[in-house]
Amino acid sequence: MKRQGSRIPGFHRLCVRDRIRLSGLSDISLELATGGLLPVHADNMVEDVVGVISYPLSIAPNFMVNGTDVFVPMSTEEPSVVAAAARGAKAARQTGGFRAEVSDPVTTAQILLLSPESDAETRLAENREALLNELRGRHPTIESMGGGPKELTWYRLDPDRLVVLIHADTRDALGANVVDSLAEALAPRLESLTGADAIGAIITNAMPERKVTVRASFPVDSLARGEYSPQEAAQRFLHMASWAKDDPMRAVTHNKGIMNGVVAVAMATGQDIRALEAGAHFMASGNGRYGPLSSWHLDGDVLAGTLTIPHTFATVGGMVSRHSLAGVLMKKLNMDSSDRLASIAASAGLACNFSALSVLATEGIQKGHMRLHRRAEKSQD
Numbered sequence: 001m002k003r004q005g006s007r008i009p010g011f012h013r014l015c016v017r018d019r020i021r022l023s024g025l026s027d028i029s030l031e032l033a034t035g036g037l038l039p040v041h042a043d044n045m046v047e048d049v050v051g052v053i054s055y056p057l058s059i060a061p062n063f064m065v066n067g068t069d070v071f072v073p074m075s076t077e078e079p080s081v082v083a084a085a086a087r088g089a090k091a092a093r094q095t096g097g098f099r100a101e102v103s104d105p106v107t108t109a110q111i112l113l114l115s116p117e118s119d120a121e122t123r124l125a126e127n128r129e130a131l132l133n134e135l136r137g138r139h140p141t142i143e144s145m146g147g148g149p150k151e152l153t154w155y156r157l158d159p160d161r162l163v164v165l166i167h168a169d170t171r172d173a174l175g176a177n178v179v180d181s182l183a184e185a186l187a188p189r190l191e192s193l194t195g196a197d198a199i200g201a202i203i204t205n206a207m208p209e210r211k212v213t214v215r216a217s218f219p220v221d222s223l224a225r226g227e228y229s230p231q232e233a234a235q236r237f238l239h240m241a242s243w244a245k246d247d248p249m250r251a252v253t254h255n256k257g258i259m260n261g262v263v264a265v266a267m268a269t270g271q272d273i274r275a276l277e278a279g280a281h282f283m284a285s286g287n288g289r290y291g292p293l294s295s296w297h298l299d300g301d302v303l304a305g306t307l308t309i310p311h312t313f314a315t316v317g318g319m320v321s322r323h324s325l326a327g328v329l330m331k332k333l334n335m336d337s338s339d340r341l342a343s344i345a346a347s348a349g350l351a352c353n354f355s356a357l358s359v360l361a362t363e364g365i366q367k368g369h370m371r372l373h374r375r376a377e378k379s380q381d
Contacts, residue, residue, distance in 0.1 A: 007067030036325020064097025074264035088351025113196035152375030236361035261352035270326030279310035
């Protein structure tokens with residue numbers, strides 16, 4: 001079988017053993033078989049453990065992200081998600097794959113101040129740097145790597161409520177505990193400075209400063225299905241994208257299709273799924289009306305897609321550090337930084353979005369989707 005990077009023709013037709021071998025995961029086959037989590041380990045993670053539950057773990061081939069071949073780990077119970085990701089990646093590969101840009105890894109916490117004095121904002125501005133200096137040194141490990149507190153901002157909800165934001169670079173960690181501890185430490189100081197009562201200090205999963213954007217071009221020729229020419233299919237595809245832009249009810253399902261890919265990667269790598277979903281849907285509502293996370297346009301003979309989502313991915317801390325398979329899987333697949341992981345997950349989301357819209361615009365979702373459902377049901381007989 002000819003292999004060129006992550007492009008392996010017929011990968012879905014191989015047996016599990018051959019997929020493991022070709023993905024370079026043979027030396028962790030035992031962890032793959034057991035799921036990497038025993039009840040005794042789970043009991044140290046959360047309360048009242050009685051066992052563990054397993055999800056399928058797949059490897060999606062064909063991906064090229066920022067010029068590098070990638071095997072993408074995906075964990076999902078829904079048939080057709082991995083196939084959609086691989087199909088979209090194969091099409092994008094013809095034009096160079098996915099190109100991702102990641103913002104600085106800045107995580108944000110909020111502090112709510114009740115009944116601040118009228119000149120509270122002026123006092124905050126005058127003491128901004130001093131307040132930041134008071135927070136520095138609390139997380140020396142992160143600061144030694146270039147992270148730590150970076151900025152303070154604030155806004156009024158109304159005359160009686162002022163929200164202060166602490167923005168901290170948390171490097172490859174999501175940093176919830178880091179920014180929560182910074183916010184709690186700063187709250188008493190803010191009370192004395194503004195004459196307010198501090199009520200609540202906690203991370204915002206909106207991630208206003210931490211985002212990943214991925215772009216890719218998909219050849220129009222790859223859209224040909226059934227009775228539609230590639231050009232006809234492309235126009236129908238764009239109508240589907242426009243529908244999501246103009247109709248919040250359609251946008252919800254449009255974004256669910258994107259998150260099929262993003263969440264599957266997050267599941268396979270031990271990420272905080274709830275934070276990821278909450279942040280993504282907050283972003284989709286950013287202009288006051290729920291809309292699609294992706295945008296599409298025709299550029300000559302390709303469909304150009306762009307996707308931006310919050311960057312909530314981590315390669316250290318949390319579940320990543322406690323789940324043996326998640327950690328070793330990222331190491332084996334060269335997901336050595338949170339930025340790279342975020343880029344790969346966003347690419348999987350855009351690939352799934354492309355595949356879903358192309359199928360919806362032509363043969364309909366049921367034909368391939370239900371074929372895979374029937375196969376899954378047959379395996380249980």
